Amino acid sequence: MDTDDVLRLIQEVAAEVVTPRFGHLTDDEVGEKGPGDLVTAADREAEARIGEALRRAYPSALVLGEEAVADDAGLLDAFRTADHAFTLDPVDGTRNFVHGSPDHAVMVAELRAGEVVRSWIWQPQHEAAYVAERGAGAWRDGERLQRPPVAADLHGVTGRRSWVGRALGTLRALELTWVCCGVDYPKLVEGAADYAVFGSTKPWDHAPGSLLLTEAGGAVGHFDGTAYRPQQDPPFGLVAAADAEVLALVQGLAGALPLPRR
Known part of the structure; x- marks a missing residue:
C-alpha cells in the first residue's frame, strides 16, 4: 500500500465506524480495560x-494494535523483535471521544528494522490529515510542515495531570496538553507549545507523532538522555521538543518529575 492508500484506509474506517458513534455511544458500547x-x-x-487490511497487504508484518x-x-514481546511492524491506535484519545471532545485521532x-519510516494521523472531527515519511518530510493535508521557531519563554505541556503546574527549573509551569497524542504532536509541530513531557x-501513542515531529525539525528523547526507539523497552519519561536544543534543556530538568514505578 502506498502512503495515500493507508491514509484513505484510516479515513474510510473512521467515517464508517468511529464518527457515526461520536456523540451517540450507548452504555453497552463503552467499557473499561482497567480502572x-x-x-x-x-x-x-x-x-x-x-488491522485486517494491513495484514492482507503486508502478510509478514506484525500489526501491534492497542486493543x-x-x-x-x-504481542509487545513479538513487536520488540519484529523487522517489519505497524502500530495501530484506532481511537487515540478515547476518553475525549467518549466525553464529546473533537480532540481524538486514528x-x-x-x-x-526498528525505525519509524511512515506515519499517519487522521483527526476526523477536525478533518486534518498528518502524514510523515522518513527523509521525505511531514505534511498536513498535502502542505509541507516546518516547526516554527521557539518562544522566548518556553511553553511546556504535559498529559499527566499530576505534573500540571510544576515548573522545570526556571521554565514556566507545565500546562495540560490536549490529552491525546494524535493532537499533542501536531500541536507541537504547529507551534502551540515548545515541548511536551510524557x-x-x-x-x-508515540511512534506516529515522533516521526511527524522529527521530520518537521523537532526532536524526541527520554528523560535519561537516550534516544526514543519504539521497539525498545524504555524507561518511563519522554520529551518531545521543538528542536534538539530544547530537548537537551528539558531532558536535563525533567528528571525531577516523579515517575511511576514499573
Whole structure:
C-alpha cells in the first residue's frame, strides 16, 4: 500500500465506524480495560478493520494494535523483535471521544528494522490529515510542515495531570496538553507549545507523532538522555521538543518529575 492508500484506509474506517458513534455511544458500547482505561465499540471495530487490511497487504508484518495488546500482552514481546511492524491506535484519545471532545485521532505508524519510516494521523472531527515519511518530510493535508521557531519563554505541556503546574527549573509551569497524542504532536509541530513531557511511552501513542515531529525539525528523547526507539523497552519519561536544543534543556530538568514505578 502506498502512503495515500493507508491514509484513505484510516479515513474510510473512521467515517464508517468511529464518527457515526461520536456523540451517540450507548452504555453497552463503552467499557473499561482497567480502572479508568476506557474502550469503546469504535476502538475495537476500527482496529479489527484497519488491522485486517494491513495484514492482507503486508502478510509478514506484525500489526501491534492497542486493543489487541490489552487482550494479549505477549504481542509487545513479538513487536520488540519484529523487522517489519505497524502500530495501530484506532481511537487515540478515547476518553475525549467518549466525553464529546473533537480532540481524538486514528493513528498508524510503520517500522522497519526498528525505525519509524511512515506515519499517519487522521483527526476526523477536525478533518486534518498528518502524514510523515522518513527523509521525505511531514505534511498536513498535502502542505509541507516546518516547526516554527521557539518562544522566548518556553511553553511546556504535559498529559499527566499530576505534573500540571510544576515548573522545570526556571521554565514556566507545565500546562495540560490536549490529552491525546494524535493532537499533542501536531500541536507541537504547529507551534502551540515548545515541548511536551510524557510519562507513558506506549508505541502506538508515540511512534506516529515522533516521526511527524522529527521530520518537521523537532526532536524526541527520554528523560535519561537516550534516544526514543519504539521497539525498545524504555524507561518511563519522554520529551518531545521543538528542536534538539530544547530537548537537551528539558531532558536535563525533567528528571525531577516523579515517575511511576514499573
